[in-house]
Amino acid sequence: MRGADERLVRRARETRDPLPGTAGFAGELDGRLVRDVLGRQPIFSERDDPATWSFDHRDLTDAVAVPPGHARQTTGDGQTADEQLWSLPSPAATTNIETALAAVRDAVLESVRAISDDGLAVAFSGGVDSAVVAAGVPDAPCYVVGFEGSHDIAAARNAADAMDRDLRVVELTHAAIERAVPEIVDALGRTNPMDIQIVLPLYLLAEQVAADGYDRLAVGQGADELFGGYAKVAKAPDDPRVEAETVRGAAREMVLTLPGQLERDVLTLRAAGVEPVAPLVHDSVVEAALPLPGELLVADGRRKVALRTAAAELLPESVAEADKKAVQYGTYASRELDRLARQAGFKRRMENHVQQYVESLLE
Known part of the structure; x- marks a missing residue:
């Protein structure tokens, strides 16, 4: 578990407390991948094999992020199954x-x-x-x-x-x-x-x-x-x-x-x-x-x-x-990124000229 003690996260899961006093967390807990309500700690699993997971999508072949505030089952039929555990509170405006x-x-x-x-x-x-x-x-x-x-x-x-x-x-x-x-x-x-x-x-x-x-x-x-x-x-x-x-x-x-x-x-x-x-x-x-x-x-x-x-x-x-x-x-x-794009021939009249330039740097 990254970002918080496992016991605290388990307690937050049991009480459905979305803001249990952390700076964000993610990891495996009792056979499920969990991620805090604001997604401050990213976590990913393979699309067809949620038991294979990582904090870095580059470690996986077909990475799918666990949504913020959700848990993903890591055992079963090989399909991702996400359950929302936490929702961001929406309190009324304070009058004082x-x-x-x-x-x-x-x-x-x-x-x-x-x-x-x-x-x-x-x-x-x-x-x-x-x-x-x-x-x-x-x-x-x-x-x-x-x-x-x-x-x-x-x-x-x-x-x-x-x-x-x-x-x-x-x-x-x-x-x-x-x-x-x-x-x-x-x-x-x-x-x-x-x-x-x-x-x-x-x-x-x-x-x-x-x-x-x-x-x-x-x-x-x-x-x-x-x-x-x-x-x-x-x-x-x-x-x-x-x-x-x-x-x-x-x-x-x-x-x-x-x-x-x-x-x-x-x-x-x-x-x-x-x-x-x-x-x-x-x-x-x-x-x-x-x-x-x-x-x-x-x-x-x-x-x-x-x-x-x-x-x-x-x-x-x-x-x-x-x-x-x-x-x-x-x-x-x-x-300056726009300037570099234009210098490389990707003019502003072209659709998505900066993105085309970015993609050209990957070749």
Whole structure:
């Protein structure tokens, strides 16, 4: 069992508790493969032989992921049989603002301070998510990745100065992108350009972290989804990218995308040689975030209100309130992957030109 003690998982199964106090788990339990409700630990089995399984799909011939919150029988007629054990809670919005803020503060601070810094580095972009994680491990080195001149490098330098932290910069290059893309596709089994653009800088940062002798990487994943960090959430219901009629409903939509995103990130970082540590998706933080009312997600254009309020106890105001671009844009990974595609003859007028370029690198 990865991520949690087997006895705790068995108890969670018996009580159907979806948030039993872990940072995610997966493994074999009493003849079944189990995976936590947010899919924070990926696990796969052979399509026609569920008794053959692995935490890495590359170990299998025809891998099928166990769905988040499910158990898969490993014995029987050779067919996958999945049973849903856990569902993500959908609590009503908290009406007591002070209680809600205190719950987030306590959960976030406890989770980031509980991280061991043994063999640990921090992926640090200068935004509130990675900064609050870094604040929990003051002796761990901070790394930022991007092309020189990118938003993330500038933001990380400013934040590191404000927090009095040393910062190590991993500069992206076109040659590194061309080398890394096939390795990422192999790790993920995906050629979707958006997925590649998102994890490309993380992969190259993690490679450098591993080369420097660290085997664990603390990341701020999950904060945008749980705490209302997306523009499309802030603009709900007027943004066509969400179906919800409220900010809170749009945030829920984003939370439900976490399993696919976390699986992608975990597989990528492991392929680069590090084990991810994601304290902002610990059960306690998830449990505190789910009941937040809309005004503690977005208020007057300010996103992640509750998280920033909690972070104010750990961070300088300039860092707690800093804006953050999505990693693929803040590092220029998206822009430069597009540039490489066009230089290779895959013009924007062509359908899915970046994906065609990605696939050409696999040949």
